[in-house]
Amino acid sequence: MPKDEIFQETVTRVEKPSSHYTLLRDPNGHFLGATEDGFATFDYVDDKAIWDTDGETYRHVGTDRVVETESPRSKDGSYLRHGGKWIASDGSLSDTAALFTPGHGPAHMPSEYLKTFRENGWVCLPSIVPPDLLEELERTSGTGRWESGEFDRSIPPLLQTSAVAKIIAEPVTLWLMRQYMGVQDIRLGHSPGFAVLPKDDGKRNVQGWHSDFPYLWGIAGRTKDRIPVHQVEGFAMGVQRNLCVSEFRKENGATCFKLGSHAFGEGPPAEWGTGNANKEPGHREARGLPYTGPDADVVEAPPGSYIIYDSRTWHRAGVNRTPHKRAAMLQAVVPMYMMPFRDTSGPYKRFLHSPLIDELNELEKRELESTMVSRMLSPDGPLAITVDDELTERIRFPE
Ligand SMILES: [Fe+2]
Incomplete structure (x- = not known):
């Protein structure tokens, strides 16, 4: 494909607000x-x-x-x-x-964000994260003002700075997600992770089109184990909450979406280049980039913005054509009745025993626990669900 025919996605730009509540x-x-x-x-x-x-x-x-x-x-x-x-x-x-x-506080009233979220299946809360927390996330991810630094992948971000727990407890998006999914009791599908996108080298594989957890439509081999493709209105089993640590622009690899596709009741078309196929070695060289045409959208947003979208929405990571790394912090969020994607109880327990816990207020502590610890009921009261080593051994190495 000639160079000038790629990256034709339609841009939706959310401007930096002039004031905040x-x-x-x-x-x-x-x-x-x-x-x-x-x-x-x-x-x-x-x-x-x-x-x-x-x-x-x-x-x-x-x-x-x-x-x-x-x-x-x-x-x-x-x-x-x-x-x-x-x-x-x-x-x-x-x-x-x-x-x-x-x-x-937010730049707009929470009810306005909720109306937009319900109407469109996505909403952006520009610059919702306080500036000091944003810089702390830049420092931890080695991006922006701290680009000379390096992100330490050996330790979950939650255990590197209390800023991660604080953005988990961000109250306006928590309220919006609870309203959108219709349940008070919501969970993180995994401990939040950084997605740091370096400058594209023209060869590296680019993430294919997919829906996020818990749907994972368009991700070959996983769909059959997850939620079957279906169409239903007004009922969502997942919301993705992505924090733009860097400013999100088309040029630096802002997420590409097919806005409104949450309502289609199907995964992205194979001809757009879906999920895992794009991960195979040499895929880009052989098949080129996934779809980058005008039927796709890019949401541009200032740093510190939360973009939340119905997890069914087709999307993929963008391509960073700038020399600077672009960082996001990703969180899949599900109702309590969904099984999380990864174990969140382990990272939560480590956080509980770290000095970072003392940097949270009581409500932040409560929100962190409620979103990271899954519960079952017993006659004696609630039970916290966590990993059992003996049973894990059994299922990994059956006799
Ligand atoms: Fe995704």
Whole structure:
């Protein structure tokens, strides 16, 4: 194929927002919000927990209610006042003040993101990750401002920096995924991993078109063991949550999608170049790149953006035509009734016994546990599911 006929994907660009809303957290990490009835704290973020600030006061976007702060504000937070009363740690108006910490929030209202997600099967939350966490992920992945560094593949990213646990607990996307899949109880399909894409050398195989876990449509040899191809509306058994650590651009290998294909009820067509076929040695030399034409889409997004999409959506990694590495952090997320792809209990247990756990607030700790530990019921109470060495030995080496 002549060079100018490749990379013709249609670009959808999500711009860097000019401003972000604010989230106000109590010391346990719960979010201050408001309803028509008054203030309260919540363990999730929807529109109720969204604030605007002029630098002096906070305005609750949904109700227009304004709270004043004890001046001067410090980085440890502020005491908040409304109508001459302090706001207590449970959000009630009181004579006792509690400390609330302002933090980086979404650029748009959670309900707007949910509407887009439900309508289109994907949504991008531009620059949702706080700048300090983003730089920490660049450092750990050896990309961006830390490109001279190297990603240490021998240790799961979760155990290298608390920033990974914090982005797992990112509250707006957790809320969106719970709403989209219709269950409160959701799990990570695997411990989050970095996908670092170096400059293309013109020869290296390129990932083929596929749907993500748990569907894995288009990945030869795996489909029969997973979810049969089917069409169903309004019911999703998986959402992929990908964090753009680097800015995502067509030139640096941003993910290519067939947007809207989650609703097709089938995997990507073989002629587009699917899954494993593209992994075989020499495939690119013999068969060329997978489909890169205008019927495919590229979503461009600023660094720190979360792109979440219905796992059925056909996609593949892009081709990096810049000299700089492009990094993403990938997370397959499933309802509790799906078996995770990999064991998450092991990495979680190691995290629990590492000093990184102390860098999380109580809500982040709770979200990490609920998304990484699968449970079964017993008459005595819930049981945590984990790997059994003896039984693993049996299934690997049957007598
Ligand atoms: Fe994928």
